[in-house]
Amino acid sequence: MKVFFDNCTPPVFASTLHGFIQHEGHAAFHIRDIPGLPKGRHSADLEWIDLLRQTPERWMFITGDRRLVKNPAERAALRSAGLHGFILASGYQKTSLNQIASLLIWKWPDLLRVTDLLSAPTMHEIAIQRGAKLRPLPF
Template identity: 30%
Template sequence: MVDENLPPAMAKALAALFAGKHEIIHLRQKFGPGVKDTEWIASLNSEGHWIIISADRRIAKNKAEQQAFKGSKLVGFFLAPGLQRAKLTKQMERLMALWETIEKQAELVGGGAMFEIPMKSTKLNQI
């Protein structure tokens, strides 16, 4: 799931690239625009294991959103602040460079885990 703070084009590109291996959709495609974080977190949690790619660091900082996420079956990968401000091409470049690492990390951890996708490093830091 690509969150609302990232463009739908990113989700479409990833979906095309990983067709048959992963179902990748944009948050708006499933919930429409403007859905509250606590609502989509609860809904996706009830469906099972989802991986979230996000530029919304408030989820990791806002108490209600953080509690909802950490208590869920979701695993989140959040763009580092510098990467959030970067052009879409740079964001995609970093996602592609770290995609296998993201896949492996998502398999290793339980729900509620959050990681930062760095601007330059190849290491995912837990949030």
């Protein structure tokens, strides 16, 4: 499984999660580290969605941008791309980077479980509380 972090997340989330999951054969990337995007880190959401759709690997994405599920064009692109999406709950912006990075590691087994049990496309919210379950979002 490969994990994509968009511009609404800091690069440290991708590098921290990558360090934890790479020994299992998984990888995490921030948008700034993805080759092939037409405008690099400044690529539009539709551009990175299309790039992930075209690759043969299994991808999930993590974002803090709730607009992805509200914008009709982006929702349609995400559905057709067959991705598993995870949106950080709104409180993450007020939480320290180290706490969110540790939360992503804490939730990693749950993220994998969702991608294994459910057919893509799916969308879930990652709550800031460690004990909270992933919450399915209407998609």
